[in-house]
Amino acid sequence: xxxxHTITHSSSFPIHLQFVDLCYKLKTQNNNTNNGGVIQTMLRxxxxxxxxxxxxxxxxxxxxxxxxxxxxxxxMAVLGPSGSGKSTLLNAIxxxxxxxxxxxxxLANGRKMSKMVLKRTGFVTQDDVLYPHLTVRETLVFCALxxxxxxxSRREKTEVADSVIAELGLSKCENxxxxxxxxxxxxxxxxxxxxxxxxxxxxxxxLILDEPTSGLDSTAAHRLVSTLGGLAHQKGxxxxxxxxQPSSRVFQMFDTVLVLSEGRCIYFGKGSEAMSYFDSVGFRxxxxxxxxxFLLDLANGVWQQDxxxxxxxxxxxxxxxxxxxxxxxxRLKDACSDTANALKDHTFVKNHEPDKYRVCKCAxxxxxxxxxxxxxxxxxxxERKHETFNPLRVFQVMAASLLAGFMWWHSxxxxxxxxxxxxxxFSIFWGVFPxxxxxxxxxxxxxVFTKERASGMYSLSSYFMSRIVGDAPMExxxxxxxxxxxxxxxxxxxxxxxxxxxxxxxxAYVLVSQGLGYxxxxxxxxxxxxSTVVTVTMLAFVLTGxxxxxxxxxxxxxxxxxxxxxxxxxxxIRVQYGQGRDxxxxxxxxxxxxxxxxxxxIEDDIEGQLSTSxxxxxxxxxxxxxxxxxxxxxxxxKA
Numbered sequence: 001x002x003x004x005h006t007i008t009h010s011s012s013f014p015i016h017l018q019f020v021d022l023c024y025k026l027k028t029q030n031n032n033t034n035n036g037g038v039i040q041t042m043l044r045x046x047x048x049x050x051x052x053x054x055x056x057x058x059x060x061x062x063x064x065x066x067x068x069x070x071x072x073x074x075x076m077a078v079l080g081p082s083g084s085g086k087s088t089l090l091n092a093i094x095x096x097x098x099x100x101x102x103x104x105x106x107l108a109n110g111r112k113m114s115k116m117v118l119k120r121t122g123f124v125t126q127d128d129v130l131y132p133h134l135t136v137r138e139t140l141v142f143c144a145l146x147x148x149x150x151x152x153s154r155r156e157k158t159e160v161a162d163s164v165i166a167e168l169g170l171s172k173c174e175n176x177x178x179x180x181x182x183x184x185x186x187x188x189x190x191x192x193x194x195x196x197x198x199x200x201x202x203x204x205x206x207l208i209l210d211e212p213t214s215g216l217d218s219t220a221a222h223r224l225v226s227t228l229g230g231l232a233h234q235k236g237x238x239x240x241x242x243x244x245q246p247s248s249r250v251f252q253m254f255d256t257v258l259v260l261s262e263g264r265c266i267y268f269g270k271g272s273e274a275m276s277y278f279d280s281v282g283f284r285x286x287x288x289x290x291x292x293x294f295l296l297d298l299a300n301g302v303w304q305q306d307x308x309x310x311x312x313x314x315x316x317x318x319x320x321x322x323x324x325x326x327x328x329x330x331r332l333k334d335a336c337s338d339t340a341n342a343l344k345d346h347t348f349v350k351n352h353e354p355d356k357y358r359v360c361k362c363a364x365x366x367x368x369x370x371x372x373x374x375x376x377x378x379x380x381x382x383e384r385k386h387e388t389f390n391p392l393r394v395f396q397v398m399a400a401s402l403l404a405g406f407m408w409w410h411s412x413x414x415x416x417x418x419x420x421x422x423x424x425x426f427s428i429f430w431g432v433f434p435x436x437x438x439x440x441x442x443x444x445x446x447x448v449f450t451k452e453r454a455s456g457m458y459s460l461s462s463y464f465m466s467r468i469v470g471d472a473p474m475e476x477x478x479x480x481x482x483x484x485x486x487x488x489x490x491x492x493x494x495x496x497x498x499x500x501x502x503x504x505x506x507x508a509y510v511l512v513s514q515g516l517g518y519x520x521x522x523x524x525x526x527x528x529x530x531s532t533v534v535t536v537t538m539l540a541f542v543l544t545g546x547x548x549x550x551x552x553x554x555x556x557x558x559x560x561x562x563x564x565x566x567x568x569x570x571x572x573i574r575v576q577y578g579q580g581r582d583x584x585x586x587x588x589x590x591x592x593x594x595x596x597x598x599x600x601x602i603e604d605d606i607e608g609q610l611s612t613s614x615x616x617x618x619x620x621x622x623x624x625x626x627x628x629x630x631x632x633x634x635x636x637x638k639a
Contacts, residue, residue, distance in 0.1 A: 247290065411528055
């Protein structure tokens with residue numbers, strides 16, 4: 001059993017953590033429908049007849065009376081098989097679960113978790129959520145500039161980032177990009193240390209990590225846990241981590257171990273005393289083995305695996321739980337109570353600031369909105385340039401421009417049908433291409449966005465505006481190159497003013513189409529589903545754009561008025577042929593025999609159903625409207 005620590009002042013704000021009788025139950029609704037290939041059938045007996053069309057509310061216990069404590073300078077490990085409740089426990093003690101979701105007490109220094117304590121708590125998620133194209137140093141410098149108080153200069157914040165890089169042994173890879181599955185970057189262990197460094201920038205007194213060694217080899221895992229042990233023992237921090245299957249070397253570095261089995265605790269105490277405790281209650285391995293492996297076998301109800309049957313496993317678990325409740329739980333609760341009472345009587349320095357470089361009084365007071373916007377825009381430009389100017393994307397646009405240029409090579413001004421086809425090709429390509437690319441923006445960013453918002457790095461509005469502003473210039477470079485090549489190759493109106501107007505209309509259309517992609521992506525938040533929806537939407541816009549069908553059925557006639565393709569196509573025609581009178585003459589529409597469908601389209605245009613200013617105004621409304629809808633959709637996502 002962990003002995004009660006003597007409470008003393010230290011150079012860093014100490015946090016003594018206790019959690020007592022934590023219980024968490026999850027309600028689920030099951031019915032007889034096939035959900036993802038798994039048929040869940042619940043029968044309700046009514047009057048002696050079983051009916052399978054009734055939904056049933058079930059409660060699943062995730063945590064059941066879990067108690068423990070950890071002090072400054074200690075490294076506590078939470079062990080247990082998958083689904084035993086490790087992540088839920090960490091989220092509860094980190095303040096990431098609303099209090100009404102669970103019962104029990106989480107105490108810091110003998111008192112209820114306060115905002116000050118939560119700001120002194122660092123939480124490292126299981127997945128490394130980082131931008132792949134930024135280097136290690138760029139990642140941490142941007143984090144420092146966003147999270148550290150505005151009273152510090154940019155140079156001082158950068159020095160903090162450099163000190164954390166050195167502290168976590170990242171100096172050798174500081175100029176290497178993070179990378180991901182498809183982009184070669186730092187190693188898995190280094191990437192995990194970057195995630196830890198994210199939290200270490202704020203000099204947390206309590207550091208909580210969810211399975212930081214997952215996916216690492218034995219050596220990398222040992223180095224990482226050794227780093228965590230150094231933070232606890234040398235820096236006086238309280239470190240809590242969940243570990244799935246540690247090696248024997250890693251296990252020896254744990255000061256305290258908590259073992260969970262199906263949400264219940266079967267052991268809490270010193271790691272070095274775990275084997276002797278289980279031996280005392282009648283569970284001894286039949287051959288020398290890794291203590292962690294033995295503990296996990298017991299948590300799974302397996303003892304002497306060759307002879308343990310499925311029927312015996314519940315009995316083994318129940319025996320372990322009963323032994324814990326009889327032998328360890330009473331002493332642990334008494335120790336927690338004594339520690340909490342002692343801490344209540346102790347006066348901590350309220351205004352204590354252990355490090356002038358790393359103190360945050362309030363997440364909203366760290367940086368101004370404009371400062372957040374500038375930093376996020378800079379980061380967005382650094383990250384997005386690799387994606388926007390991807391060689392395949394540049395090749396795609398250049399190939400399309402050259403193909404169109406050769407297909408309509410110096411087309412005749414009087415060959416109206418060919419010219420209309422070219423202008424409509426502009427509308428198709430630059431409607432589908434930007435909207436399809438933009439639809440991935442927010443779904444791909446969701447993990448990073450929610451993580452950074454949860455830590456209070458920036459506001460939603462500053463992130464959204466930086467994304468919109470940062471993407472715009474890069475998204476407009478390729479269409480400008482496209483139209484510059486194609487316009488003169490195709491021999492469109494040889495006038496600089498007409499060329500510039502065509503460029504402006506095309507760029508405006510690109511921004512509107514991009515807004516559509518943002519909106520669909522933000523609403524659905526699933527890249528695959530959103531790309532399907534935006535493709536179908538653009539298909540509807542293209543079909544009602546006014547080139548393929550001039551006489552649209554009455555029940556679909558209204559669709560063209562919400563089609564951005566419809567307005568951009570009309571504007572492109574008017575730049576080349578004026579308000580329609582010139583093209584009417586060229587088509588021979590004044591001759592009775594030549595009153596074909598194109599004449600009807602142009603005739604409608606001449607009659608002034610929609611003026612040029614109306615088309616521009618509607619595109620402006622779409623530009624702002626789509627982005628407002630996307631912002632409102634993002635607001636529903638909780639950090």
